[in-house]
Amino acid sequence: MTTLRFVPYxxxxxxxxxxxxxxxxxxxxxxxSSDQSIFGYYSNDANxxxxxxxxxxxxxxxxxxxxxxxxxxxxxxGTLKLxxxxxxxxxxxxxxxxxxxxxxLWNDFIQGNALENPxxxxxxxxxxxxxxxxxxxxxxxxxxxxxxxxxxxxLQPVQSISERFSIDEITVITKALESNQSQACCLxxxxxxxxxxxxxxxxxxxxxxxxxxxxxxxDPSTDPAHPGWPVRNLLTLLYYHxxxxxxxxxxxxxxxxxxxxxxxxxxxxxxxxxxxxxxxxDSIPPSTGWEKNERQRLGSRQVNLSTSMNPIHLAETAxxxxxxxxxxxLAPEIxxxxxxxxxxxxLGAGTLGCNVARCLMGWGVKxxxxxxxxxxxxxxxxxxxxxxxxxxxxxxxxxxxxxxxLQKIYPGxxxxxxxxxxxxxxxxxxxxxxxxxxxxxxxxxxxxxxxDVIFLLTDSxxxxxxxTVIASVExxxxxxxxxxxxxxxxxxxGVPNDELNSSSSTTYKNLLPGxxxxxxxxxxxxxxxxxxxxxxxxxxxxxxxxxxxxxASALSVELLVSIIQHPLRGQCSAMIRAxxxxxxxxxxxxxxxxxxxxxxxxxxxxxxxxxxxxxxxQCVACxxxxxxxxxxxGFSFLLKVFNELNYLEDLTGLLAMQLATDLNEIxxxxxxxxx
Amino acid sequence: xxxxxxxxxxxxxxxxxxxxxxxxxxxxIKTPKGTYLIYSFIDDNCLKYDFxxxxxxxxxxxxxxxxxxHLDGSLLSLDDVWKLFAHKNNSNMYETITQQEHPILxxxxxxxxxxxxxxxxxxxxxxxxxxxxxxxxSIYGQxxxxxxxxxxxxx
Numbered sequence: 001m002t003t004l005r006f007v008p009y010x011x012x013x014x015x016x017x018x019x020x021x022x023x024x025x026x027x028x029x030x031x032x033s034s035d036q037s038i039f040g041y042y043s044n045d046a047n048x049x050x051x052x053x054x055x056x057x058x059x060x061x062x063x064x065x066x067x068x069x070x071x072x073x074x075x076x077x078g079t080l081k082l083x084x085x086x087x088x089x090x091x092x093x094x095x096x097x098x099x100x101x102x103x104x105l106w107n108d109f110i111q112g113n114a115l116e117n118p119x120x121x122x123x124x125x126x127x128x129x130x131x132x133x134x135x136x137x138x139x140x141x142x143x144x145x146x147x148x149x150x151x152x153x154x155l156q157p158v159q160s161i162s163e164r165f166s167i168d169e170i171t172v173i174t175k176a177l178e179s180n181q182s183q184a185c186c187l188x189x190x191x192x193x194x195x196x197x198x199x200x201x202x203x204x205x206x207x208x209x210x211x212x213x214x215x216x217x218x219d220p221s222t223d224p225a226h227p228g229w230p231v232r233n234l235l236t237l238l239y240y241h242x243x244x245x246x247x248x249x250x251x252x253x254x255x256x257x258x259x260x261x262x263x264x265x266x267x268x269x270x271x272x273x274x275x276x277x278x279x280x281x282d283s284i285p286p287s288t289g290w291e292k293n294e295r296q297r298l299g300s301r302q303v304n305l306s307t308s309m310n311p312i313h314l315a316e317t318a319x320x321x322x323x324x325x326x327x328x329x330l331a332p333e334i335x336x337x338x339x340x341x342x343x344x345x346x347l348g349a350g351t352l353g354c355n356v357a358r359c360l361m362g363w364g365v366k367x368x369x370x371x372x373x374x375x376x377x378x379x380x381x382x383x384x385x386x387x388x389x390x391x392x393x394x395x396x397x398x399x400x401x402x403x404x405x406l407q408k409i410y411p412g413x414x415x416x417x418x419x420x421x422x423x424x425x426x427x428x429x430x431x432x433x434x435x436x437x438x439x440x441x442x443x444x445x446x447x448x449x450x451x452d453v454i455f456l457l458t459d460s461x462x463x464x465x466x467x468t469v470i471a472s473v474e475x476x477x478x479x480x481x482x483x484x485x486x487x488x489x490x491x492x493x494g495v496p497n498d499e500l501n502s503s504s505s506t507t508y509k510n511l512l513p514g515x516x517x518x519x520x521x522x523x524x525x526x527x528x529x530x531x532x533x534x535x536x537x538x539x540x541x542x543x544x545x546x547x548x549x550x551x552a553s554a555l556s557v558e559l560l561v562s563i564i565q566h567p568l569r570g571q572c573s574a575m576i577r578a579x580x581x582x583x584x585x586x587x588x589x590x591x592x593x594x595x596x597x598x599x600x601x602x603x604x605x606x607x608x609x610x611x612x613x614x615x616x617x618q619c620v621a622c623x624x625x626x627x628x629x630x631x632x633x634g635f636s637f638l639l640k641v642f643n644e645l646n647y648l649e650d651l652t653g654l655l656a657m658q659l660a661t662d663l664n665e666i667x668x669x670x671x672x673x674x675x
Numbered sequence: 676x677x678x679x680x681x682x683x684x685x686x687x688x689x690x691x692x693x694x695x696x697x698x699x700x701x702x703x704i705k706t707p708k709g710t711y712l713i714y715s716f717i718d719d720n721c722l723k724y725d726f727x728x729x730x731x732x733x734x735x736x737x738x739x740x741x742x743x744x745h746l747d748g749s750l751l752s753l754d755d756v757w758k759l760f761a762h763k764n765n766s767n768m769y770e771t772i773t774q775q776e777h778p779i780l781x782x783x784x785x786x787x788x789x790x791x792x793x794x795x796x797x798x799x800x801x802x803x804x805x806x807x808x809x810x811x812x813s814i815y816g817q818x819x820x821x822x823x824x825x826x827x828x829x830x
Contacts, residue, residue, distance in 0.1 A: 012723070013748030019782050050717065053746070058780075070702050257698035259824045303747040308783055317783075321753065321774055329771065 004152040004270065006232045007221040009042070010051035011141045011291055011301075016058030018137060018305055021082070024061060025130055029082060036080040039063050040124055041073040042220040042230070045256040048266070052220040052228040054124065054143065072255070074183045074218050074230075078124035089129035089138050089300070094290060101125040102144035102287035109237050110282055115197040118183040121233045127300070135309045140300040141291040143229055146236050148277045148285035155271040158225045161251060162265040174264055177216060177253065184217040184234050187251075200241045207244045219252035219268065227252040227268055229289075239277045248272045316412045323364045333591040336364055338564050343367040345447055347422065347467055348457030349398040350374075351544075352481055354386040355553030356455055357406060357415075363561055367414045368406060369451060370399040371444070373421040383546055420444065424462040425528055429642045437642070438635050445470050453560060456480040456520065457553075462528035466638070468519050468621040469630050472496060477563060477570040480520040481556045483544045486603040488552035490559060492595075493519040493622065494615045495570035511585055514571035517597045518613035521621040528620070545603055555599055558592075565590035578610040618652040625652055676796035676807070677735035686737075686808040687712045687728060690827070697826050708779045714821060721746055726821050728812070729778060736792040737808065739815045740777055740784040756785060760819060772819070787815045 029036070040056045054076070059066050063075070079101055083089050101123055107113070108120040125142040161170060169190060176191050186199035189212050194202075199213055215238065221228035231252050238248060252268040277285070293299040307313050327334050342365055346353045349372035357368050375395045381387045386405035387398075399417030406415040420440055423429065429437045444467065448454055454471045456464045456478060464480060471478045471493070478493035494517030521528070566572040566589075573588045574597035588594055596610040617623055629637045629651060640647045649655040678686070687703065691712060694701035702713045712728040727740040743751040743759065751759070753774060760772075771788040792811060799810045809827060816823055 010746065012717075012746040014723075014725075015742060015744050015748045015750055016780065016782070018748050019780075046717075047719070049719070051721070053717070070700065071698075260697035260699070260826045262698065301747065303749050305749055307752060308750045314783060317753075317774065325771065325773055 002154045002157060004154055004158070004235075004272065005226050007052045007223050007226045007228050008289075009054035009141070009143050009220070009229050009291065011139075012053040012055045013303070014055065014057035015305075015308065017056050017060065018303070019309065020058035020061060021128070021137075022130060022132060022309065025082060025132070031084055033081065033083050033088070036061075036082070037077065038080045038126070039075050039077050040126075041075045042218075042228075043072050043074065044218040044220055044254050045072050046220065046222050046254075047256070048222050050222050052222070054141070054220070056126070072218075075119055076122040076124055077119065078126060081125070081127045083127070083129050086129055086131070086138065089127065092127055094127075094140075094142070097125050097127065098142055098144060098287055098289065099284075101142065102146070102289075103284050105144050105233075105287075106146070106284040109240055112197065112241070114237050115200055115241065116195070118185070118196055121183055121237065122230055134304075135306040136302055136304045138300055138302045143289040143291070144287045145229060145232050145289050146285045146287050148236070149239060149275050152232075152235055153273045153275070155247060155273050158227075159269045160224065160265060161267045161269050164269040170264065173251070174255075174262070180216070183230060184215065187214045187216055188212060190214065196237075200238070203245055204241075204243055207242075207246070210245045210247045211249070214249040214251055216251050216253050219254050221252070222254070222266070224266070224268075227270070231270075235272065235274075236277070239274050242274055243276070245274055248274045312411045315410065319364065319410065319412070331591060333565075335565055339561060340364050340366050342453055342560075342564060343369070343451040344453045344455065344560075345369050345371065345451035346455045346457055347371045347463075348455075348459065349384075349386075349402040349417070350380070350457070350459065351383045351549040352457035352483070352553050352556075353398075353455075354384045354402060355550050356457060356481070356557055357402065358385060359554050359557035360560075361406065361410060361413065363557065366412065367451075368403075369415070369447065370402045370417045371420050371422070371447065372397070372399040372402070372417070373419055374398055376401055383549065418443065418447065422458065422463045423466055423638065423642060424460070425465050425641045425648065426462055427642060429639060434639070441466070441635060441638060448474055448476060451476070453477045453479065455556065456482075461520075464520055465528050465621055465641075468493065468521065469626060472519070472622045473627050473630055475570075477560070478519070479556045479560050481552050482520070483548050483552050485543070486545050486548060488548050488555075488599075488601050490552060490556050490599040491518075491520055491613075492559060492563060492570070492574075492597060493517065496622070496627070497571060509585070510576045511573040511588055512576060512597065512612050512614060513573045514568060516615050517574060518615045519619060519622040522613055522616040522619045524620065548601075548603060551601060551603075555601070559595070559599065562590045562592045562595045565592055566595055574612045575610075576612045578612075618654055618657065620648045620652055620654065623652055676793055676800045678730070678737065678804070678808075679735070680730060680732075682804050683730045683737055683808075684710055686805055689805055690808070690812075693827055697824065699824060699826075706779055711779060716822070717746075718820075722751070724820060726816070726819075727777065727784065731789050734789040734792065736789050736796070737811060738789045738792075739787045739812075739819070739821070740775075741786070741819055741821075742784050750783070753785065787819065 038060050040054055040060055042054050105123045114120040123144055127140045129138040172191055173187065176187060176193050180193055184196055186194050186196060188194050203210060203213060217231050217234045219228050219231055250270040254267045255264045290298055293301050323336050327336055344360055344365055344367065346356055346368060349370040353370060360368055375397050376387050376392045378392045381389055381392055386402045391401050397419045399419055403415040403417035406413045420443055422444060423437045423440055448470045454467060454476055456467055458464060468478065475495055477495060480491045480493060482489050495514055497515045563569055563572065572595050574595060575585060575588045578594045578596045597612040599608060599610060601608045615622060620626060646655060687710065691701050691703040700714060704711055704713060709730065714726040717723050723744045723746065725742050728737050729740055731738045743756060756772060772785050773788050774783055775786050777784045795814065796807055796811060799807050813823055
């Protein structure tokens with residue numbers, strides 16, 4: 001005689017369950033960890049080889065509110081225990097919980113409730129701890145069943161119904177069961193459906209007619225030899241209530257529809273020899289049923305839902321997806337990953353700095369550092385798009401405030417702010433300030449080293465000198481952006497490479513390679529001096545038409561993106577007069593278009609020109625002489641620049657050039673700004 | 676070629692009725708925020724597919740929302756979803772999978788972006804509303820693994 005073995009449930013969660021659980025924890029339960037009633041369900045329509053699933057979804061918290069209308073879902077009542085700490089979860093008394101849950105089940109069995117209402121054939125217990133900082137959910141299901149009888153003896157091996165019944169018989173059975181909605185019932189003479197209660201009553205009156213009764217139980221298992229958990233509980237119930245019956249027929253009913261066709265032949269037919277399990281005192285027998293974990297051991301499971309529930313994760317995914325959509329649908333060759341990794345240093349957190357940062361974030365740049373030594377004043381927030389009125393009331397330092405603002409817009413950004421004064425030529429350094437200035441230089445130098453791109457967005461000419469020199473020595477990409485009342489200029493500085501200096505300044509066809517491009521100072525024949533003395537108020541604060549800053553900032557970022565797309569990056573060539581050329585040289589193009597050296601815009605005429613400037617061999621900032629002086633003499637070279645008038649002009653030979661220029665020899669001066 | 680909200684509701688009700696007749700598993704969910712259809716199944720790899728047909732007010736067309744999850748409720752990422760569907764032709768402009776918040780359930784779902792739906796529907800502009808709906812569903816659904824029985828096409 002063989003014994004019957006059963007397939008335990010496999011728990012299955014709908015994603016919505018976790019969302020609803022979280023909502024209830026936050027809004028309703030809060031710290032209340034008392035038992036809550038919930039329900040779950042199983043179906044009997046699974047495909048072959050599927051596990052016997054036990055499901056919970058977002059509607060399981062309230063039986064009365066269920067709005068979906070799926071057939072073949074059989075409900076099971078249960079208890080939810082949502083504890084507040086992981087310690088409570090780990091120390092939880094699972095034996096006690098099992099006892100209390102199974103005693104509800106046992107009472108329903110012995111008092112006959114389960115015979116009247118087959119939904120009471122099953123129960124479950126669900127222990128959960130929700131870590132709502134990390135969105136990790138620890139859980140453990142228990143499906144109580146009894147360890148009595150110790151074995152279910154079969155009178156014959158398990159068969160499928162197609163092996164036991166003819167096609168016609170199966171058709172009749174199927175028709176009879178069509179209207180059955182309950183978890184279990186009984187078939188009398190294979191054609192009339194009666195309730196469990198009635199069947200038990202009749203069988204106890206006439207136990208010899210056991211062959212006329214077939215108990216039907218909806219079975220979630222798909223195993224051809226082993227039924228699921230609900231069958232086990234039904235048998236336990238029947239063994240308790242039936243007396244003197246020597247055979248029990250059961251169909252584990254499995255029914256599925258594929259393409260409109262009904263399949264039931266995989267249902268199981270069982271014939272068992274019942275035994276009495278009544279004891280004298282009706283004490284609850286030992287029970288079991290905690291679900292094993294993925295390693296088939298008795299232990300809890302967990303699921304990590306941070307990618308679909310953590311708002312910060314969701315924001316990251318959404319922002320990334322937005323950019324990817326642009327790439328997939330419009331610009332497939334674009335390299336978004338390089339952009340994301342580009343570390344940008346913004347010298348100046350004012351009107352230009354704020355708008356450049358915004359545009360960089362739009363492109364998915366994740367690493368932005370601000371340097372600024374000033375504080376937010378009342379006039380700033382209307383133009384400086386990262387600041388608010390409140391910031392100006394509190395007079396916050398701009399660099400840090402800007403970094404904080406970026407975090408509020410997108411938490412995934414790495415933003416930092418440095419309150420730093422950039423040392424400048426013409427602003428003398430005294431002995432008392434020398435150490436501080438040296439430290440500032442070092443901080444600036446380190447910052448430039450740690451970033452890939454430097455944006456020069458300060459409000460004076462001379463403050464751009466030192467960063468230009470350092471960035472040139474460090475071979476970084478520099479975007480220099482300067483604005484006037486109704487004009488702007490954006491220059492991408494040439495990036496020297498390590499090849500030996502070629503002496504000639506001849507152009508190459510109509511292209512200028514990246515290492516020969518000029519910087520912001522290349523067109524100057526005087527060194528930058530202290531421009532702050534003798535300026536009128538409007539010159540000191542650089543008051544421009546508000547749109548200028550937005551246009552210039554946006555173009556600076558777009559130019560940078562184009563540079564990054566080019567395989568040579570900062571070394572990529574620029575066409576001499578890109579806007580006049582009809583076709584563009586292939587070396588000077590990225591997938592986004594041309595990569596000009598200079599963009600000059602004039603708002604009064606809504607016009608833009610794209611000149612190209614060559615690096616000046618005697619430039620006060622990027623020439624080899626200056627770079628060498630900085631590399632070799634470091635701070636002592638800088639001190640001379642800061643303190644000595646004409647030092648730079650002397651060093652580069654500009655002084656000699658100025659003296660050599662005899663004014664008498666100049667015949668005509670041109671006022672034309674255009675190069 | 677677009678749908679009005681009433682036309683959409685009619686189509687999904689009709690599909691639901693047909694589904695009940697052939698014992699298929701479409702569910703019709705009516706909420707104060709709108710009515711939509713759900714189709715759920717679990718494949719041989721124990722991945723759960725949930726398809727929702729929701730109406731897009733701004734495009735005036737139906738949109739196919741879907742999620743693929745493991746049995747513990749965790750969702751597949753977009754990369755995983757791409758890998759899953761890599762063998763189906765995904766260079767078709769109709770099929771751009773993006774992620775959006777479900778307008779009624781307010782949690783993330785993948786969708787097939789509706790911007791090309793109207794153009795697609797122009798191809799069947801002379802057909803009945805239900806046929807148009809079925810045409811849309813068969814094209815968008817098949818690219819993401821939604822099984823659609825041929826019985827729906829039979830009147």
